[in-house]
Structure formats: C-alpha cells, structure tokens
Amino acid sequence: MAQQIYVNLAVRDLSKSKAFYQAIGATLNPQFSDDTTACMVISDTIYVMLMTPEKWAVFTKKPLVNAHEASEVMLALSCDDRASVDRMTDTAGEYGGKADVNAKHDLGFMYGRSFEDPDGHIWETVFMDMSQFPTAASSDA
Template sequence: MHQQIYVNLPVKDLPRSRAFFEAMGYSFNPQFSNEVGACLELGPNLYAMLLTEDFARGFTSKPLVDATTATEVLVCLSCESREQVDSLVAKARAAGAAVPREPQIHGDFMYGHGFEDLDGHIWELACMTGSPA
C-alpha cells in the first residue's frame, strides 16, 4: 500500500542539523533539499525531512513541540546488528548528541539503544535477533 515514509522534524538550525547527520554517515537528497528543508536519507524509501521551524509551522495549525522538554515522536530505526546500533550511537555522541540511557536488552530477541539529536528528537536504534517468547 505505502511506498515511502517521510518523517517531518522541525529543527532550530538546519545547517547544524545537516552537519550532525552527515557526521553519522548519512546523506541528503539534494533534489528535495534547500535552505528551509533537507531530505535525510535513512534507507531505501525511508526519509526524514528536517524543516526549519518557520517552514514547519506552515504544515500545522498546532504549536510545534520543543523536543528538548517534551516528546513529540519516537523515531525507531532497525539495525542489522548490535555493533551497528552501538556504532551509530557512538557517532551520534561524537557529533554532539545526548545519550541519556544505557543500552537495553529485551530477552533473547532485541537489543536497543538511542540518542537525542541536537534538537532533542529521540532516535531509537534496535536490532532484532530473534522472536519474542
């Protein structure tokens, strides 16, 4: 049914946010990026649109949430291994992210960790290693 997903996230400083995600090894689609929005490529058909706060306000009549003080959304990305999870968290931390929690092990089937980006958006990373009981 659905072909792609675009998660729209307001950011305070678009060039700084771009540099953060580029430091983690991600790239941006130049065809869908400009001075008010940048298309972060997360994987095949998986995108996050980083939008300046002024531009993001044009898509909603509701106030934007300050993600440093309230949770608006939890973005969770699957990873192929625990090593990939840990590597991405380390890259995020090195690029200035907060890492407020320790890794989580959920039985024999899932390993997860995450970070808060420069604007406070929560990014969870998870590796499924089996099936829940």
C-alpha cells in the same frame, strides 16, 4: 513500489542538523533540499525532512514543542547487528546529539539503545535476532 516514510522534524539550525544526520549515515538529497528544508535519506524507503521553524509553520499552525523538555515522538531504526546499534548511537553522541537518553535494552534476541538529535528528537537503534527469540514452553496438559 515499496511504501516510503517521510519523518518531518523541525530543527533550529538546519546546517548543524544536516551535518549531524550525515554523521550517523544519512545522505542529503539536494533535489528536495533548499535553505529551509533538507531531505536526509536513511534508506530507499526512509527519509527525514528537516525543516526550519518558518518552513514547519507552512504545514501546521500547531505550536512547536521543545523536544528537550517535552516528548513528542520516539522513532526507531533497525540495525544490522549489535555493533551497528553501538556505532550509530555513539556517533550521535559525538556529533552534537546525546547518546543513551533512555536505558539500554538487552533481551538477548533484542538489543537497543537510544539517542537525541541536536534538537532533542529521540531515536532508538534496535537489532533483533529472531533466531534467538524465546519460544513458549509447551504444555503437557
């Protein structure tokens, strides 16, 4: 079985956050969701667990940061192509998030943008075309 990742995020408005993540392509797994938690499936190996602050407090006593004011983590998702990067980032901005919170990156072989979800968690969307990765110049020495 492939290793999976569960990204746990505290959210202020669970309904709004579920709608946001569904808009950018995630699906709700009702089996692991209730009125305090929503399991949003990004892929067969990536899950985002959205939790109310009260549910979050069950797992840690550390105070929550306001991700609109302080940086806590930056998450990155690979995309199939540049158009997918643009589509996800633009959709995030249209559905309660904020598109392009960091500078766009275009290195030729790598293209990336970023967005915040409604609670300020930063996501990067990235496409890499390794066939365009620059090769080191060979030395004649």
